[in-house]
Amino acid sequence: MAKFQCPKCPKSFKTNNGLKWHLLHIHNVQYDEAQADSQYRQAAGESNADDFATLYLLPSVPIELVKAAYRTLAKLHHPDMSNSPNATEKMKELNRAYEAIMKRQSTE
Numbered sequence: 001m002a003k004f005q006c007p008k009c010p011k012s013f014k015t016n017n018g019l020k021w022h023l024l025h026i027h028n029v030q031y032d033e034a035q036a037d038s039q040y041r042q043a044a045g046e047s048n049a050d051d052f053a054t055l056y057l058l059p060s061v062p063i064e065l066v067k068a069a070y071r072t073l074a075k076l077h078h079p080d081m082s083n084s085p086n087a088t089e090k091m092k093e094l095n096r097a098y099e100a101i102m103k104r105q106s107t108e
């Protein structure tokens, strides 16, 4: 079950966006992607966990959620939309992870 644990209080959320909103509005902090990344890598602990972590998901989520998360993140990190200097790299990483998950899914 995908769970996004708030690092500041005991609350947890079903979606990444839920946690993001909560952090911003309740704790007044920006969502820390680096921290989330390592947190989910640790929680996942499986061989393909890195690909899911890139999409801020746990490996047990349904494939529909992977697709939805990818679409959301792709919009967020698209070099045309993002001011981040790492947007292009992040986009490549997202695409690679998404394709790897989809490929694995189709061979199962």
Ligand SMILES: [Zn+2]
Pocket (backbone or CB within 6 Å): 006, 007, 008, 009, 010, 011, 022, 023, 026, 027
């Ligand atoms: Zn909280």
